[in-house]
Amino acid sequence: MPTQTVKSSxxxxxxxxxxxxxxxxxxxxxxxxxxxxxxxxxxxxxxGMSVGHIYHYxxxxxxxxxxxxxxxxxxxxxxxxKIRASADVAAAMVQHAAGVIARGDHASDGxxxxxxxxxxxxxxxxxxxxQDAHREIGRxxxxxxxxxxxxxxxxxxxxxFELLGAxxxxxxxxxxxxxxxxxxxxxxxxxxTIQHVLxxxxx
Numbered sequence: 001m002p003t004q005t006v007k008s009s010x011x012x013x014x015x016x017x018x019x020x021x022x023x024x025x026x027x028x029x030x031x032x033x034x035x036x037x038x039x040x041x042x043x044x045x046x047x048g049m050s051v052g053h054i055y056h057y058x059x060x061x062x063x064x065x066x067x068x069x070x071x072x073x074x075x076x077x078x079x080x081x082k083i084r085a086s087a088d089v090a091a092a093m094v095q096h097a098a099g100v101i102a103r104g105d106h107a108s109d110g111x112x113x114x115x116x117x118x119x120x121x122x123x124x125x126x127x128x129x130x131q132d133a134h135r136e137i138g139r140x141x142x143x144x145x146x147x148x149x150x151x152x153x154x155x156x157x158x159x160x161f162e163l164l165g166a167x168x169x170x171x172x173x174x175x176x177x178x179x180x181x182x183x184x185x186x187x188x189x190x191x192x193t194i195q196h197v198l199x200x201x202x203x
Contacts, residue, residue, distance in 0.1 A: 019057050022047045023071060026064045031112050035061065035119055062125045065116070069133045080140045089148035090198045097194050100168075101187045110172035134165070145198070160197050167193060 025047035029038035040061070044051040058064045079096055086092035120127035138161050145157040167190060174181055 015057075018049070018053075019067070020071075022049075022054055022057060023064065023068050026061075027068055027112075030065075030115075031109070035065070035115055062123070062129070065126065066129045069129055073133050073136050076137060077140055080144050084144050084147050089144060093144065093198055094191060094195050097164075098187075098191055101171075101190065110175045113169075114172050114176065138162075138165075163197055164194065 022043070026038070026043045029042050029046055032038070033042065038061070040051050040054060043061075043064075044054050047054065058067065083089060083092040083096060116126060116130060120130050138158065141161045141164070142154060142157040145160060146152050146154065171186075171190070174186065
């Protein structure tokens with residue numbers, strides 16, 4: 001491999017590492033302080049770099065949110081590629097949902113997601129970011145459902161996706177309104193509901 005190509009690859013790798021460093025630091029700040037409460041100065045301190053360095057990669061906090069959402073969607077896409085390759089796609093989807101619940105993703109990030117939804121009602125930029133992500137996630141979920149059951153219409157699969165999305169969004173609300181909720185029992189009942197919704201996706 002030419003020396004210049006090696007150097008370019010190394011620079012690209014370092015730049016990506018710095019971007020991820022910023023995103024992780026920003027996400028921690030957003031969780032603690034909220035979107036408006038977290039300043040670029042706080043993010044820079046958490047990331048261990050200057051504010052000017054951060055602006056080299058992201059023009060503002062909205063751009064950071066867009067990158068965080070884009071990263072989440074990319075990770076989900078990788079998960080669904082594995083799901084589509086499974087022998088029992090519906091069962092793999094349920095297993096994936098169980099993993100999300102078991103990891104406590106909704107417990108740790110629920111407040112952040114709810115704040116982003118509230119911000120979307122005031123910020124067209126944030127609204128566009130979330131709507132684009134929702135459409136992309138919907139595409140991969142609908143495609144996966146129809147891969148499992150070609151007889152399932154796109155409209156039927158889309159309705160199932162929206163229902164599943166509402167269930168997971170409801171988890172965020174439940175964790176805020178009822179912090180003492182029995183999560184194990186809730187998770188068990190939620191998985192039964194998911195299995196029911198996905199039951200007809202089996203071929």
